[in-house]
Amino acid sequence: MSASDLLKTASAAAHDVVTNTGSGRAFRKLVRDFVDALARVPGIPATEYSPLEIEQLSSKAEHVIAAIERHIEDDADQESARQSLGEEIDAVRHQIKELNRWRRHYLQSPTN
Secondary structure (H helix, E strand, O other), X not given: OOHHHHHHHHHHHHHHHHHOOOOOXXXXXXXXXXXXXXXXXXXXXXXXXXXXXXHHHHHHHHHHHHHHHHHHHHOOOOHHHHHHHHHHHHHHHHHHHHXXXXXXXXXHOOOO
16 A cells, blocks of 8 residues: 555545544444554655655544544443543554654654
């Protein structure tokens, strides 16, 4: 998958999470799709992404976190589902940290 394709996939997944009004498994799957897309970003050479694209991806991740938090606050799911969504927030934050670490490593690389 190219960087462009992956960015499109991540953007679409983020949009789906932010605009979804459903609950339950379907919402959690949308969140997982976004987390999975974020996790694949470092698998593509950093030179394939612009700094702006990485910043936009981080911004989308923050929007996804906010959407998950709103979803939890709506209290439409059972406690176990809300707990699972809380874990997904942690997963998004972890992927943001990994993305930032990967990007810093790339920027400090002597091959640049």
